[in-house]
Amino acid sequence: MLEVSGIHAGYGKIQVLKDVSLEVEEGTIVTILGANGAGKSTTMKSVSGLLKPSAGKISFLGEDVTGLRPDQLLRKGIALVPEGRQILAGMTVLENLEMGAYHRKDSEIDSDLNKMLERFPILKEREKQLGGTLSGGQQQMLAIARAIMSRPKLLLLDEPSMGLAPLVVADIFKIIKEINQSGTTVLLVEQNARQALKISDKGYVLETGKMVASGNATELLSDARIMEAYLGKRSS
């Protein structure tokens, strides 16, 4: 579905990604793991169009989409839940959700909206409140719900568990799993390695801008060397 081949990307003169390749098959959850500064978010920015790779190719559903803008990629079916959620703080919860369906013109927007409010009762409770007044976990749910409102084929999630309490983190991972089961392919970037791999089919490990390991999730989870070297020893 998504094929990233040999991309280089960075900010100004600083090259962050060096020859990164990865592949996401339809219907799966794929996780990119790595330490701070390894290039995980840069990979996500490149795939979502926020950053234009300086070399390499990204193709989606067999079509070359390298260098397209985020709004063009969204129309093709790639939605990103960015790092730090990026809720529109001055707009209401409902308006945030409506903005998720901004590019859609079909007649099912309202029914999707109602489904989303049913699925996330806390958002329904606060639909008239400004996005900025929600707690971190609620904002993450809103960010995910907002992205789903665009009916993406591929959902990109950049550090969805960052800064959240453990109970909320478990909730978020459960939601991601459900989204996947309902037919959306997921590419996930996480520092929370074990929990992420548990719901994933496949994993990649990034280190200082290079892919250093990859494999199916159960393999990576049982690979003591990788778990220790890149993912820390803390078990959850």
Place this chain on the structure above:
Amino acid sequence: MLIEQLINGLTLGSIYAIVALGFTLVFGVLGIINMAHGEIFMFGAFIGVMITSTLNAPLWVAFLGAIIITAIMGYLLERFALRPLRHKQGVSHLAPLISTIGVSILLENLSHHLFGAGNHPFRTSFAEISFQIGSITIYLVQIVIFVISIVLMLVLTFWLGKTRAGKALRATAENLETASLLGVDTKKTILMTVIIASAMGGIAGILVGMAFNSVTPQMGLSMGLKGLAIIILGGMGSVRGAMLGGLILGLAETFIVVYGDSGYRDAIAFLAIIIILLIRPQGLFGQKIST
């Protein structure tokens, strides 16, 4: 007397509000003060004078003409003075601001050349019509100005709050990157914003021409600075702040002339900036910058 002055103040204030809205919309999406806004406003006033005096056409044609010309000016401003400077490496964040100052100087000189440096009267067929209610005299022109301003503000508020394009503008103003991730073509939204802001400036130009019966090439600068004062007073980028700030300034200027010293009239705006920056730097409706 008091009621008459109140009406004068509200009329002036509602025009100020329209001028300030043009500033605040552009500041919202681009984060810069559009120093050319005052001159675009002045051009709107001159287009109005040309159409009503030279061509002898009715007032609504003047509005239409001013809206079209200033909208085109907004398009050119964004396309050639602002967009080329965006997202370029090595371009200072002050560059767009300086670019708009350049455009303002260009436009002021152009208006000297096109319309002459003198003062042009703005004649309307109903300038002399007034109503007498008890001891109060109200001019029809004041009512027209006030109604047009209020309708414009209501339309803008509705458009920003309820329409798809208006919400896209608000999303872009809040966070350009997030808006683009949600599918908003931010380039188009920015262009649309500058065009709408400029057209509002053009409308305000005609309103001021009507209110003071006078249009000069220099009127852009003083109105531009007052617009700036109003958005600092109301909060940078805040729509409500621009509206309320405009009304406050209009009323304050009117009352200082009546009950104080008319020499301080133009000082009020800048006194307001000093006070607001000392006690509430984010403005009346501004958000405190937080991380």
